[in-house]
Amino acid sequence: MLRCAPVNQFRRLFIANRGEVAARIARTCDVLGITPVFGTSEADREAPYLRGRERVVLGPARASESYLARERIVQAAVQAQCSALHPGWGFLAEDPLFASLCEAHGVTFIGPPAAVMEKLGRKTPAKRAMAAAGLKLIPGSDGVLRDLDQARRVAAATGFPVLLKAESGGGGRGMRVVRDPADIQEAYESAQAEALASFADERLYLEKLIEGGRHVEIQLLADKYGHVVHLGERDCSVQRKHQKLIEESPALVLSDEEREQTLAAAVVAARAIGYVGAGTMEFLLDEGGELRFMEMNARLQVEHPVTEMRCGIDLVEAQIRIAAGEPLWFSQDDVVLKGHAIECRINAEDPSNQFLPSPGVIERWETSAESDECIRVDTHVESGYEVPPHYDSLVCKVIAWAEDRDAACDRVVDALRRIRCEGISTTIPMHLAVLSSEEFRQNRYDTRAVPGWRG
């Protein structure tokens, strides 16, 4: 992919994240000739990915006093003379207040404008905007519910089972499934209480519960001048407790017609809401084959390498260039999506023991697979690294590319088998079981159960 001139705007970029995320962003900074400065917690200060790097210790291990401490992070970025900040994903990546704080102190936030982020963070304005742009929605309440009586009426009209969800929610909190009309009062009240405690916003809305189905999402890029392109879709249906485990592209469950139609509508919708930067629209493909909008994530995602492997565009580079005010340097017609890519997220968890977290020292870590066009290993760990108990359990992502799905599966299996990891338990055995299962190979499964895994 043709690149334009180097990024002139930014000389020093603050990375407000840790682990694999921070290492990923730094890699692109190195390519672009930008000096990354890492904001880190005390627990991570000696981590191998910070060796030889500039870093500022923000606070103690506890995320609320380090990776989630908005003022400390912006202070550190200013102190380190950084003119841009990349939030990565997770932590403060979708926090409009944080984005505003960065801008107010002269640090360019690499992400969408705070106002757009705020709108997308609340669920019903986002859904309205998407419906207006022509995307299909999951049936349910039109906006937030006024009270329990309205919840009863809407639920009856929608048809049970239904899902009560928090307007400002996320991560499954403030969410309740209601199968029986008799249970709605208790579900409504407990969801409200949980939403209030978690998000300081007790408002709920209601959706038809779609069980099973497939999780399909669309990668978008938009510059500041109204140019929006999509980079194809991803299928992220291998999930456990709403956590994605394996992602791939293309989503072969979609018909060509449905794919083209939805990709085009997503571009229109992103332009309509004034989106800027890298973002993802998430859809649910129900059993009837309808693709319905769920939500838009105003950030780069963990699984973005799947898309990068197919289109050859570095998404972090695109984010930095867009934030620097450059127009997109390619059009939709220039985007060529090749072959099939698949990613496995390897977590420090014991799949044979209910996925119990497994922090600790990695005595030995080897991946004989060198990263190239066909295999990519994104990680921040090495032999002797201690996986801390304070943060999430991702230790590595393995991404494989090949001409077709079967070959990509074989290639990722081969790469996983070459990983030597001693000292902690990982989810590699689960991935190997899934990748060799009939259900997964024949693409016949849904989000309710991990295909080929009974652990």
Add this chain to the structure above:
Amino acid sequence: MSGDGHVLRARAGEAGKTELLAPSVGIFLPAVHKGQLISPGQSVGVIEVLGVREQLLTPHGATGRVSARAGQRSSRVAVQFGDVLLSIAPLSLGDASATQVDGPAAEEGALSFVAPMSGRFYSRPSPSEPPFVEEGGTVSRGQTIGLLEVMKTFNRLVYQGESLPERALIERIVPWDGDDVARGDVILLLAPTTGR
């Protein structure tokens, strides 16, 4: 960090000195100079984070003379979390190190329930609910005594273990609700329930 001031964390340094550590990244504006006498509760300066200033107070037990200061002679010093702001030398050679000791360690041979892995300890199921167990109460095998958050997942801490009796009296719950604990740290100090 808010309110009337932040009590600095202390660490034992070389030669009986006490080191006071920066509580956050930020700009340190010192109010003391080298050679000055320091007593507990005294303000030694402020830390400024995005323009918001907070007084920094010396901790209990920190008494002596400032032997070194971050930034030497400058009045605004950019620091990061954990940097040494001040080094305090004890007044006389006979003085013990002024650092505080973290709670009493478990006595030799005492009964205790320890953390099975590192994580964050929670004494109650949710902030609005009562704690699982209380000091002075009893605990029996299989009972949940708290939650341990490890890598964003909550795990029940169940009272069990070969060296522990079927039932025991809870003398002390060592960590506070929300404290970080390391694997092997004492969570409950216990006593046998004999004589009942």
